[in-house]
Amino acid sequence: AQKVTQAQTEISVVEKEDVTLDCVYETRDTTYYLFWYKQPPSGELVFLIRRNSFDEQNEISGRYSWNFQKSTSSFNFTITASQVVDSAVYFCALSEAGRNTDKLIFGTGTRLQVFP
Amino acid sequence: DGGITQSPKYLFRKEGQNVTLSCEQNLNHDAMYWYRQDPGQGLRLIYYSQIVNDFQKGDIAEGYSVSREKKESFPLTVTSAQKNPTAFYLCAIQTDRDTEAFFGQGTRLTVV
Numbered sequence: 001a002q003k004v005t006q007a008q009t010e011i012s013v014v015e016k017e018d019v020t021l022d023c024v025y026e027t028r029d030t031t032y033y034l035f036w037y038k039q040p041p042s043g044e045l046v047f048l049i050r051r052n053s054f055d056e057q058n059e060i061s062g063r064y065s066w067n068f069q070k071s072t073s074s075f076n077f078t079i080t081a082s083q084v085v086d087s088a089v090y091f092c093a094l095s096e097a098g099r100n101t102d103k104l105i106f107g108t109g110t111r112l113q114v115f116p
Numbered sequence: 117d118g119g120i121t122q123s124p125k126y127l128f129r130k131e132g133q134n135v136t137l138s139c140e141q142n143l144n145h146d147a148m149y150w151y152r153q154d155p156g157q158g159l160r161l162i163y164y165s166q167i168v169n170d171f172q173k174g175d176i177a178e179g180y181s182v183s184r185e186k187k188e189s190f191p192l193t194v195t196s197a198q199k200n201p202t203a204f205y206l207c208a209i210q211t212d213r214d215t216e217a218f219f220g221q222g223t224r225l226t227v228v
Contacts (some may be wrong), residue, residue, distance in 0.1 A: 009156070047218070
């Protein structure tokens, strides 16, 4: 079965600390796509990154970096030098090829609180 | 302005009432989705529609209904049959599985 696990329910850090959000997925597909979304207090989900199953190259975007490892079925997200504005709920998601459509399977989210 | 618009932002429902949540998009996407978010449970798919006049049940469709009479509109009705409707509802569009989904700002529904 397709599944996404975010074992960390809540993480609290102090500004400027580095923090890693874990994501482990399960899928029978050989081709699949993984996503990270940020949900600030306003509620809207903001897209952060997309990764396909054939591209295991790590990616860095400013203070954000992602580590994709097929061998461990993980797609972890690291924020370097965290800031208060990073406080949000972060979701990892897997794109599933359904019978009639493609849908996203979400993890339960990790709430990140960054304190000044 | 392009995007997805959900309304209202907050909605209160009395027990036994049906309420309809609006989702409108002007991005000309065919596929639209409704997700429900509960604390600690992530997002779960309620209904989706690939084309006009067609829609399919998601994982938690019981107590909900939808329509897709126009490409740009995909309203969700929370019926009185939905026993626990208090939640945050998000509408989304997604072109293909390899593209990101775009979400509306959500509607927070509370039963009073």
